[in-house]
């Protein structure tokens with residue numbers, strides 16, 4: 001059954017936002033411990049994502065994970081404009097956006113950030129991420145076997161040129177924090193060595209079947225907060241982004257058993273586990289009922305230590321978002337993007 005936002009609002013006016021946990025970043029800033037993802041992919045229109053943002057803000061979400069490449073910042077900006085005129089002060093909301101792969105050139109970083117700010121109708125971002133560590137662009141919706149003829153491997157000098165411009169954005173007050181996404185331990189080692197302004201967060205795939213314990217601990221020890229994307233295992237991703245080896249945390253009998261006991265959807269258990277472990281999950285949903293249950297999950301009764309131990313054992317090291325389209329050679333294994341043996345993959 002489909003619930004409209006109105007009928008849900010009759011059930012619950014809003015969530016007491018002071019109950020939503022927040023994590024403290026290395027800068028001292030506080031980031032709400034759950035955010036709403038905004039990648040509608042092929043199946044959710046820009047307007048439907050903007051409606052989801054509006055509904056989420058109305059019930060108490062105070063963190064939104066945006067990106068220029070999602071194509072919907074303009075529609076989301078119309079919602080933010082209304083919210084900040086009528087309901088909330090800008091500083092009550094955490095807004096992230098990301099620099100897309102075709103804008104790594106030094107001359108493009110400012111313009112790209114300013115475009116996101118203009119589209120989102122805000123005058124600063126709380127967090128700006130370099131979306132991928134490769135400048136390898138591909139058209140939205142292209143086949144996983146498509147390769148950009150200009151694609152290149154990771155080149156640290158070039159990444160640092162982009163990073164210097166990200167640092168300038170902080171200096172100029174356009175963004176409060178900067179961070180990374182889809183990078184690896186050896187790449188982070190170099191960035192932490194060379195950065196003038198350190199990343200406060202790294203956005204990465206994290207869910208019960210892909211817990212990345214080594215990287216997670218590495219980041220926590222260095223004050224770079226992990227933000228977990230696809231926290232439910234991205235069940236809505238299109239067929240081209242699936243491989244036969246993929247597994248689904250929401251279909252895991254261990255998760256289902258906990259969910260039955262708590263009388264929630266397995267997705268909610270994934271979110272609760274993420275928040276209690278310490279990463280910041282950013283689940284996407286366009287369904288008001290699910291948007292609400294995910295938020296209620298993080299303020300309700302916590303998982304027991306026993307549940308946490310159970311979920312820890314469910315890890316399968318199963319990466320779902322493999323990034324094949326960012327590879328730089330034909331017939332190259334996707335693992336090359338992820339430096340699996342701890343060394344940056346060379347050309």
Ligand SMILES: NC(=O)c1ccc[n+]([C@@H]2O[C@H](COP(=O)([O-])OP(=O)(O)OC[C@H]3O[C@@H](n4cnc5c(N)ncnc54)[C@H](OP(=O)(O)O)[C@@H]3O)[C@@H](O)[C@H]2O)c1
Pocket residue numbers: 036037038039040065066131181182203204228229230231232233234235236237265267268282283284285286287289290291293294321
């Ligand atoms: N930095 C990066 O490179 C990167 C990569 C991927 C994603 N992300 C970010 O992370 C966000 C989340 O990742 P994702 O969209 O891939 O996957 P996800 O959040 O793991 O899964 C989203 C799917 O789960 C369903 N869902 C959500 N809550 C549910 C609930 N309570 N019960 C049942 N189903 C539920 C949604 O369906 P309904 O709409 O029907 O609820 C939607 O299809 C993205 O939107 C984006 O902001 C970033």
